[in-house]
Amino acid sequence: MDFDVTPLMREEVRDLPVYSPGRSPEEVARELGISHCVKMASNENPLGPSPLALRALAEALPTAHLYPDVDCHRLREALSLRLGVTAECLLVTHGADEAFDLLAYAFLERGDEVVVGDPTFSSYELAARTMGAAVRRVPLREYRQDIPAMLEAIGARTKLVILCSPLNPTGTTVSAAELEAAVEGLPRSALLVLDEAYLEYVTDPEHPESLHYFRDCAGMVIARTFSKIYGLAGLRVGYVVCHPAVREALEKVKLPFNVNRLGQVAALAALDDEEHLRRSREVNEHGKRRLYGVLEETGFAYVPTQANFILVKDRDRGDLYGELLRRGIIVRAGEALGVPGHVRITIGDEAQNDRLEEALRDIAGKG
Ligand SMILES: Cc1ncc(COP(=O)(O)O)c(C=O)c1O
Numbered sequence: 001m002d003f004d005v006t007p008l009m010r011e012e013v014r015d016l017p018v019y020s021p022g023r024s025p026e027e028v029a030r031e032l033g034i035s036h037c038v039k040m041a042s043n044e045n046p047l048g049p050s051p052l053a054l055r056a057l058a059e060a061l062p063t064a065h066l067y068p069d070v071d072c073h074r075l076r077e078a079l080s081l082r083l084g085v086t087a088e089c090l091l092v093t094h095g096a097d098e099a100f101d102l103l104a105y106a107f108l109e110r111g112d113e114v115v116v117g118d119p120t121f122s123s124y125e126l127a128a129r130t131m132g133a134a135v136r137r138v139p140l141r142e143y144r145q146d147i148p149a150m151l152e153a154i155g156a157r158t159k160l161v162i163l164c165s166p167l168n169p170t171g172t173t174v175s176a177a178e179l180e181a182a183v184e185g186l187p188r189s190a191l192l193v194l195d196e197a198y199l200e201y202v203t204d205p206e207h208p209e210s211l212h213y214f215r216d217c218a219g220m221v222i223a224r225t226f227s228k229i230y231g232l233a234g235l236r237v238g239y240v241v242c243h244p245a246v247r248e249a250l251e252k253v254k255l256p257f258n259v260n261r262l263g264q265v266a267a268l269a270a271l272d273d274e275e276h277l278r279r280s281r282e283v284n285e286h287g288k289r290r291l292y293g294v295l296e297e298t299g300f301a302y303v304p305t306q307a308n309f310i311l312v313k314d315r316d317r318g319d320l321y322g323e324l325l326r327r328g329i330i331v332r333a334g335e336a337l338g339v340p341g342h343v344r345i346t347i348g349d350e351a352q353n354d355r356l357e358e359a360l361r362d363i364a365g366k367g
Contacts, residue, residue: 045231046349050276056269068261096225096238119338171305176208198307235263298364
């Protein structure tokens with residue numbers, strides 16, 4: 001039965017793309033007729049969830065019939081202690097992704113503007129466009145967000161300036177001087193959103209402590225997640241650090257039970273799992289050094305990263321994405337991320353990195 005809902009749809013929604021997470025390992029394995037594919041595409045933690053979170057989840061399962069705590073009270077208290085900000089400054093979200101939606105719902109309307117890097121994480125633009133806001137994309141310079149140009153792009157209708165550090169898809173960071181400039185250059189009519197989804201992987205000792213800037217900047221909103229180093233992407237838990245007035249605005253537009261019960265329990269346990277954090281950092285650092293070496297030996301240029309993924313430059317007229325896929329390794333094609341001619345590879349565990357190394361050497365004819 002034909003049913004054309006286009007005339008019913010809001011104009012802003014008509015042209016929106018549907019988010020595509022890339023190919024699934026099962027689908028690719030079936031297509032290639034092989035038993036096992038390696039997915040190094042979504043920047044998940046190859047170690048899996050924290051064992052403490054798994055234990056807490058097992059204990060909490062029998063309470064799954066109960067609605068979750070609407071305020072995420074225990075998790076907010078724990079985060080408050082950990083971060084040194086009051087619980088009034090914390091909102092737990094359905095993954096960091098929800099934060100960008102809530103900011104858009106609460107603050108954006110037709111005619112408003114959002115300033116972002118180009119490329120950057122795609123959710124910002126989708127959220128802004130859903131509300132009819134215009135997105136001002138400011139090109140990166142040498143794979144880094146161009147903070148002076150982003151500040152220049154702020155206009156009278158700019159409501160959100162969104163920075164990402166480390167930046168997806170390049171793995172580069174915003175420096176302390178740049179963050180300071182952004183805080184100082186921010187007009188009172190706009191919020192400065194800082195997405196720190198990969199913060200826990202950063203090893204650069206000079207990387208700015210965003211909470212330090214937050215204390216002096218009421219308009220700063222920091223988004224973080226339990227999806228990456230904490231290994232809980234499937235449970236969808238993130239959080240926002242913001243001024244209590246911003247939090248109140250975001251609370252008005254969130255779903256009542258936006259963070260499920262098991263997610264809250266797992267995040268609380270993962271937050272205290274220092275050993276899992278330490279190992280996750282160690283595996284990432286080790287994998288990073290190893291992949292740098294392999295990429296150099298096989299002649300692929302890459303962008304040094306502060307995250308758990310590496311942006312790799314393809315050769316002229318190369319098809320690195322397709323060649324890796326044919327060898328059972330799924331990475332993200334740069335075209336989909338706004339960096340044509342590149343692929344983004346999630347740093348894996350030893351076995352995944354072995355397979356990647358073998359494939360890269362094979363592709364480069366040095367196997
Ligand atoms: C930069 C960045 N921010 C936010 C997210 C979303 O994280 P979450 O799973 O918490 O929604 C991602 C996920 O890939 C990301 O790369």
